[in-house]
Amino acid sequence: MNENNLHTIAFYNLENLFDTLNDPHILDDDFTEDGRLNWTKERYENKIHKLAMAISKIGKESNEAPPVVIGLAEVENKKVLNDLVNAGPLVKHNYNFAHFNSPDERGIDTALLYRKEYFEFIDAEPIPLLVYDKGHIRDRTRDILYVVGKLNNERVHIFVNHWPSRRQGAEETSYKRITAANRVTARIGQIKKEEENPRLIIMGDFNDDPNSPSIKEHLLQPDLYNPMETLLIPLERGSLTHKANWNLFDQIMISTNFFDVSNNNLKFLKADILDVHFLEEWNEKYKGFPFRTYVGKKYLGGYSDHFPVYILLKEK
Template identity: 55%
Template sequence: MVTIAFYNLENLFDTIDDPTTLDDDFTPKGEKRWTNNRYKKKVFKLTKTISEIGTHNTKEPPVLIGIAEVENENVVKDLVTNSNLERINYDYVHYDSPDERGIDTGLIYNKDYFTVLHSEPIHVHIINTNGDVDNTRDILYVHGKLNGEEVHVFVNHWPSKREGKITTDYKRIEAAKVLINFMAKIEEKNPNPNYIVMGDFNDSPKSDSIQTLMDTNKFYNPSEHLLTFEKGSASYKRKWSLFDQIIISHSFLNYEKGTHSFLEANIFDEHFLTEFDGKFKGTPFRTYVGRKYVGGYSDHFPVFIQLKYNE
């Protein structure tokens, strides 16, 4: 059994000012007073979390972890070399995105179980209604072998709803179309590929953008069943959402020898990741609330699926 996870790390910036991006807030003299001590504490907490996702069943940390909101390769390297993870044979895939804040996606993988065959960033070209280019995050594509079986992994962080849901819907729908078009090229060579599509989609399982993917009839979304009035991966104004999802191709619903089969999906919302008291009790214990540093983990819970290898 293997665990595959996704975790939005909530602004994992280093403390160095990058003059080419809007990262000034996350520097020692910036608005957030982002110091090296605070950075190291956050890395330690995030890696502790990663090391425990799914271990209730497997007794082992995840084999694949998609991550979002990482500033650069250095912070990803700091994750896999942290004392909480250094015993695991982790490596990573990361590319810089054109996002104006400088945040990217990445994939951490255990080399004992997963081999990278190819990787590349997929650019999501979006034109705003005013005609300007929206420099959003690339989709990370990694083609590899999981326990010898070929899989195609996509790590996403789709455009946000900051400017309003209705006015930004088209951006996330466009991201879905970019993904579908890229998959069409894969299917020219392989008519039945194994897809793992994970990320912070900034949309719910029933949204138009996710349904654009689902309408291809290629996918099963186990995340659909995880969102309730009392449970989700993130909370805004005390209302749960499930923007963080892992979607898989129907090929994972088989039981053939030498393949992986879907077992379960869940949200990793252990007590230590939550606000312990107050009006936000039970919601993600985040690093900042507005400008105030509170020293938590992330404003998102990780999500995960577990697959069984059929011998």
């Protein structure tokens, strides 16, 4: 048990966490030692250590312990996850992970890290996301990772998402993210047929803000709550930037039974963004933005182009 009875649940898009080896089945050539980005062993190890340190600090302002559960986006494979959980800042916390290779052409997947002392893993599966571009060509995007386990002896259902990007335009691609939302909603409907009042945690990089139609109109149901909704301040705060404007694509939503202390050992306490100084860009022009690993081909040596987000749950 954590000393202050708090549990941190987090999500972090790691910005292209690739190893340095060429996998012939995915488009990872840029992230090899001979590739366009000159992705060396030293650069890889530096990123692993920095990300492990960042993860160990999530929620630390309120909770001395690192996250009991953290969803991840943009991880290449099990090797990078093994290297991450065995890195110095994390190794003593005894993390394990759930991960499946997805059909994404670049090989960037979702995963879930969990501390075995606090989270009892039961099962996991990938939920395929079938979306199509014009001309009925499949967009080979990430699967949705579904994990069920026991947190503080309570059964919880966790969905880790990395929804289709806005690369071809936000409005032009919104139908893909609405499809993803409907996929999660359908699976939650199945869970509700098998389990009364299930505890749900839906996290991810949704490539949409809290007020976007995919979230507001298609994902959120009356028994789901999005604590991230009040955190986005477009000109001042978010989890990532685009053209100097803040977005909050990284979100964690929960079922409203996390407010019901009569039937629940874990109660929602707060939500926040880890936008602390060491994760921020130091260059004056981009000061306060996430300190990323690359800008185009230029190597900066930072952490990620996203800040982590998290919620705190308290044992009653």
